[in-house]
Amino acid sequence: MRKQYFFRPSPRGLLAWDVDRLIALTRDNPRVLVALADIRELDEPVFGSDEPATWRNLLMHVRLIDDADSQYPIILAADGRVMDGMHRVARAARSGQHSIEAVRFATDPEPDYVGRDPGELPYPDDA
Numbered sequence: 001m002r003k004q005y006f007f008r009p010s011p012r013g014l015l016a017w018d019v020d021r022l023i024a025l026t027r028d029n030p031r032v033l034v035a036l037a038d039i040r041e042l043d044e045p046v047f048g049s050d051e052p053a054t055w056r057n058l059l060m061h062v063r064l065i066d067d068a069d070s071q072y073p074i075i076l077a078a079d080g081r082v083m084d085g086m087h088r089v090a091r092a093a094r095s096g097q098h099s100i101e102a103v104r105f106a107t108d109p110e111p112d113y114v115g116r117d118p119g120e121l122p123y124p125d126d127a
Contacts, residue, residue, distance in 0.1 A: 003123045005112075006083040013115030019084045021112060022075050029103040031073050036093050036100060041082050050118065065090045076104040 004019040036042065046061070047053040064087045074085025082089060085102075092100045113121060 004084065005118065005121060007118065008081075008111075010114075014113075014117065015111035016113040016116065016118070016121060017083060017109070018112045019075075022083055022109070023072075025109055026073075026075055026103040026105070029105075031101050031103055033099040034074075034076070034102040036089065036098060038080065039082060039089055039100075040080070041086055042089065042093060061087070061090075065094065070100075073101040073103045076102050078105045078108050080104070 006017045006019060006022065008015045047057065051057055068085075068087040068091045070088055070091065072085070072088070074088055075083045077083050083105075085100075089100060
């Protein structure tokens, strides 16, 4: 699987969490069903300023949606924002599901990186 980070802007600069660590931290959290209607990101712009809205980028995300493995729960921050799993959310919405399995932090863990641009983070070569 490709290396992934969850990003959130803050007064301290861009915050970044390593998704592998988020998965490890939530491994024993109870799984709950979350209504897709409650996932705010479904109604927010997909492409940020760092990713142009091109057909090629759209197709890349369609491939990721098609390959998304729904056996894993999505990970929600304490405020309900999706920290990992938006391609799984999109797959569930596309297939007509009304809910998705999730784990949620009661309190968000400290970020792995503060004030670093995404291009400055480690991305091991894909095997």
